Amino acid sequence: MRTLYHYPLSPFSRKVRVFLKEKSLDFELVTENFWERRREFLAMNPAAQVPVLIENDESIFADSTAICEYLEETYPEHKLIGNSIRERADVRRISSWFNNKFYYEVTKHIVDEKVFKYLRKQGAPDSNIVRVGQQNMLYHLDFIGFQVERLGWLAAEKLTLADITAASHLSVLDYLGDVPWEHNIPTKEWYMLVKSRPSFRSLLNDRIPGFAPPPYYAALDF
Amino acid sequence: MRTLYHYPLSPFSRKVRVFLKEKSLDFELVTENFWERRREFLAMNPAAQVPVLIENDESIFADSTAICEYLEETYPEHKLIGNSIRERADVRRISSWFNNKFYYEVTKHIVDEKVFKYLRKQGAPDSNIVRVGQQNMLYHLDFIGFQVERLGWLAAEKLTLADITAASHLSVLDYLGDVPWEHNIPTKEWYMLVKSRPSFRSLLNDRIPGFAPPPYYAALDF
CATH class of the missing domain: 3.40.30.10 (Glutaredoxin)
Structure with a gap:
């Protein structure tokens, strides 16, 4: 298996x-x-x-x-990295944005402080570092909103690896209650769409001992 | 053009x-x-x-x-991301290692402090941060040595994107005189091979005002 x-x-x-x-x-x-x-x-x-x-x-x-x-x-039947050279370049560019920029500017600040410090017994989160991550997140939420208003999805006219990458980061931050969804409504609507896909279901059932997600974490309408 | x-x-x-x-x-x-x-x-x-x-x-x-x-x-004629599914997975994994781990653990610490702080007029380099980068570099040099002793090159039996990626990072650090080449001799020998390729020549001629490279920077035998 x-x-x-x-x-x-x-x-x-x-x-x-x-x-x-x-x-x-x-x-x-x-x-x-x-x-x-x-x-x-x-x-x-x-x-x-x-x-x-x-x-x-x-x-x-x-x-x-x-x-x-x-x-x-x-397994090329159902393509997720784009259907053309142009699409693949855009999917890879935007996926990379979230794997690198977003991860190091946002996710890492918040998740390392709130979760991994606890798991590694390295003490309390540094709220200044968490705040930097939260502050940095805002322009990324605007970037998503800008893309999805133009295309419907992040890098193409359908869901691709770029959406999956961005939503995976946001879902972890959402589990910690750290995404200010009202900051950008098109971004929120895009996330509702991703979240309602069957492929996303098992993520919403994850629970980590010591960390309870906010009540809306698994709600499809939030 | x-x-x-x-x-x-x-x-x-x-x-x-x-x-x-x-x-x-x-x-x-x-x-x-x-x-x-x-x-x-x-x-x-x-x-x-x-x-x-x-x-x-x-x-x-x-x-x-x-x-x-x-x-x-x-332009698939001369392949640089591997010839088989297995090779491509290895080339991408090791390229990613240097794009991400190496960059954030080593390059960024040293180059941001020594070069970009100067160019952005943000003051003198923080020698503690530089030292963390230099210290982190050692296990990466050993990782390269381990791979090249087994395969001849980093991810396959010929030069690939993985070698190009790793050597690009090291060449920037070498320009700043920050690579302790004697730490790992197989790694040094591999870098000599990469450095002697015509594709690498123009990098060795780069000069940044305010930063003179060490005398061995452009030497093929160093």
Whole structure:
């Protein structure tokens, strides 16, 4: 059975989970506390990061972008990285924006402080760092709104890896109650659409001991 | 004429320059002081980052990974992202390692402090931050050494985007005199090989006013 080593509040894991579901590919989830640097896990991925995908033939794939490109190439029926050269360039550019800019300017500040410091027993969150992440988030929400008002979706006229990537980050922040949805209504409406897809369902059922999501986290109308 | 907006000490720009040369694609270089956020440049790339590629038909491509994937797809004769599904997954995983982990753990600490603070007139470098980058670099040098001792190159048995990516980062740090080459001899030998390629030549001729590279920077035997 295809297996995905993941962590529930890892946006990169969430992205691959949704990508697999959108491709209608079956898989088993195994939770990996990657910060514990388990020896067998490091042997699979020396970067010590989730997600790691083990395919049915036992071949190992690491790095969420490399995994999605691999899946797109191997299971091309329902395309998620664009239908043309132009679309693929835009999907990859905007996915990269969220994997890098958004992650380092927003997600990492908030999730490292609120979640991983707790899990690694490194003390209380630094509210200044959290605030920087929250402040940075606003222009990203506006960027999403600008794109979806033009195209309907983030990088093309249908859902692609770019939407999946952005929504995976936001869903983690939403679990922590940190997304000011009223800041940009087109962005909120786009997220409602993504959230209501069956591929997104299992993310909304995730629960981490010690962190209760806000009541609207799993609500499709919020 | 194909045009690449770049900045000489941007590792992401260097990667695309070498990638284009390895593909034998002609292009003109235009230096962009991206931190000045020039309006026309933001219109090309709202992320305000170099490189940006303008193709002969005037279409615009941004994000260095998206640009390389685009070039590989459009000019597939001499493959640089691997010859098989397995190789492509490895090339992408290791390229991503350097684009993300290495950049945020090493390059950014050192180059932001030493170069961009100066160019943005933000004061003197914080030597503690530089030191963190230098310290983090060591295990990455060992990672490269481990890979090249096994394969000859970083991700496959020939030069790929993974080597180009890693060497682009190291070449910027080497310009600043910050790579302790004697730390890992296989890594040094691999870098000598990359550095001696014609595709790398123009990087070694770059000079930034205010920053003189060490005498061995352009030497093929160092």
